[in-house]
Amino acid sequence: MTKVININKSTEEGVQDLLKHLLESGKVKAIFTLKALPENKNGEAVSYSLFTSVDAVAQSAPLFPLMSRNAAGLLSLLTQKSEAPVPTAVLARPCELRAFVELVKRIKGNMDNLFLISSTCGGVYPTKMAVGGGVKNDLPNYWSAVNSGEIPANIRPICKGCEEFVPFTADMTILVVGSNDASKECSIFLNTPKAEEFAQGLDGNVTDQELPADKIQQMREARGAEKKKLYEEAGIGSLGLKGLTEIFSKCINCRGCRTACPICYCDLCTIDSQNFAYQLTESEITQKGGMRVPTGTVYYHMTRLAHVTISCVGCGSCEDACPVDIPLAPIFKKVGESVQAIFDYVPGKDPDEEIPLKTFELDELTEVED
Numbered sequence: 001m002t003k004v005i006n007i008n009k010s011t012e013e014g015v016q017d018l019l020k021h022l023l024e025s026g027k028v029k030a031i032f033t034l035k036a037l038p039e040n041k042n043g044e045a046v047s048y049s050l051f052t053s054v055d056a057v058a059q060s061a062p063l064f065p066l067m068s069r070n071a072a073g074l075l076s077l078l079t080q081k082s083e084a085p086v087p088t089a090v091l092a093r094p095c096e097l098r099a100f101v102e103l104v105k106r107i108k109g110n111m112d113n114l115f116l117i118s119s120t121c122g123g124v125y126p127t128k129m130a131v132g133g134g135v136k137n138d139l140p141n142y143w144s145a146v147n148s149g150e151i152p153a154n155i156r157p158i159c160k161g162c163e164e165f166v167p168f169t170a171d172m173t174i175l176v177v178g179s180n181d182a183s184k185e186c187s188i189f190l191n192t193p194k195a196e197e198f199a200q201g202l203d204g205n206v207t208d209q210e211l212p213a214d215k216i217q218q219m220r221e222a223r224g225a226e227k228k229k230l231y232e233e234a235g236i237g238s239l240g241l242k243g244l245t246e247i248f249s250k251c252i253n254c255r256g257c258r259t260a261c262p263i264c265y266c267d268l269c270t271i272d273s274q275n276f277a278y279q280l281t282e283s284e285i286t287q288k289g290g291m292r293v294p295t296g297t298v299y300y301h302m303t304r305l306a307h308v309t310i311s312c313v314g315c316g317s318c319e320d321a322c323p324v325d326i327p328l329a330p331i332f333k334k335v336g337e338s339v340q341a342i343f344d345y346v347p348g349k350d351p352d353e354e355i356p357l358k359t360f361e362l363d364e365l366t367e368v369e370d
C-alpha cells in the first residue's frame with residue numbers, strides 16, 4: 001500500500017496547493033513546471049518555466065495537456081553542467097521523466113536535488129492545435145473523456161497509443177487517468193519516503209491505497225488497441241527501404257524532428273559534420289541520371305533511428321515538430337520497441353540500469369536475423 005493524500009478540490013487546484021506547500025515549507029526552493037505566459041491571450045500560451053515565488057504558483061498550469069517541448073531536453077539544459085543548485089520540484093509527464101532518465105545515463109543531466117512529480121497521463125494535444133484556440137475550446141471534452149476513463153479524441157495520435165502512462169521514477173504521482181472525478185478530487189500518491197516527508201503539513205486526508213489497477217489496465221488495453229491501429233495505418237511492419245523512401249519522400253530535411261527529440265542529445269550531430277557533406281562527382285551524376293535534392297533524406301532518418309531507438313520513449317515530439325506531417329512517432333516507437341525487446345530494456349524505467357549499447361557481452365546477439 002502507498003500513502004495517498006486526498007485533497008477535496010479539483011486536481012489542478014490540488015496540485016497548485018501542493019506546489020505552494022512545497023515552496024512555503026522550504027522543502028524546495030524552486031519549481032519547474034508548465035506556466036501560463038504573461039502574454040497569454042487565449043489561455044493556452046504555456047511554457048515550461050522555473051520559478052521560486054509562491055505567487056507565481058497561481059499562473060502555473062501543471063496538468064495543461066500540451067507539450068510544446070519535451071521537458072527532458074530542458075532539464076538537461078539546466079542540469080548537465082551540475083546538479084540543480086537548490087532543491088527543485090519538477091512536474092512533468094511520464095515520457096518526459098523517462099527521457100530525462102535516459103539523458104542522465106548519458107551524463108547529459110543530473111537528477112540530484114530534483115524532486116520528481118508526475119501523473120497518470122491523459123495525453124497531450126498536438127502543439128499545432130494550440131494555435132488559434134483549438135486546445136482551449138476542446139479542454140472540456142478532454143477532461144470529460146479522462147473522467148469517464150476514455151481516450152480524449154483530439155490528443156496526439158501517439159498518446160492515444162501510449163501504454164506507458166504511469167510514471168516509473170516519480171516521488172509523487174498525481175492520479176489523473178483512473179481518478180473518479182479529477183474535477184472534484186485530487187489524489188496524490190506518495191511513492192517515496194521523501195514524498196511522505198515533503199507532504200507533511202499539506203491539507204488533505206491521508207489514506208493507504210494502490211493505483212486503481214482495474215481502471216489503469218482498462219486504459220492500457222484501450223491504448224494498446226489504438227497503438228495497433230496506428231501502426232497499421234502507418235503501414236509499419238511491411239516497410240522495407242522502398243516503403244521508408246516513400247514515407248520520407250515528403251521530408252524537407254529541416255531537422256526539426258532532431259531538435260525536438262529529447263533523446264537526440266549530441267552537442268554536434270554527426271549529420272551536420274563534414275563527414276556527411278555530400279560529395280558530388282561527375283560519375284555519380286551520370287550513373288544515377290539525377291537525384292533528389294536535398295540528398296540523403298532517408299540516410300538522415302536511418303542515422304537517427306540507429307542512434308535513438310534504444311532510448312526512444314515514444315513521446316511524439318518529433319512528429320509534433322514536423323511541418324509536413326510525416327508519421328515519425330509510430331515509426332520510431334515501433335522500431336524502438338523491437339530494439340528494446342532484444343535487450344529486455346525499458347528506457348527510463350530504472351536510473352541504475354545501464355543503457356544496453358554501453359555494455360557488451362561476448363555471448364550476446366550471436367544470431368543475425370534477415
Ligand code: SF4
Nearest residue numbers: 094095121123159162
Ligand atoms: S506519450 Fe504517453 S506519457 Fe507522454 S504525453 Fe503522451 S500519453 Fe502522456
Ligand code: SF4
Nearest residue numbers: 261312313315316318
Ligand atoms: S524519436 Fe520521437 S518519439 Fe522517440 S523519443 Fe525522440 S521525439 Fe520522442
Ligand code: SF4
Nearest residue numbers: 251252254255257322
Ligand atoms: S521534421 Fe519532418 S520535414 Fe523536418 S527533417 Fe524531420 S521528418 Fe523531415
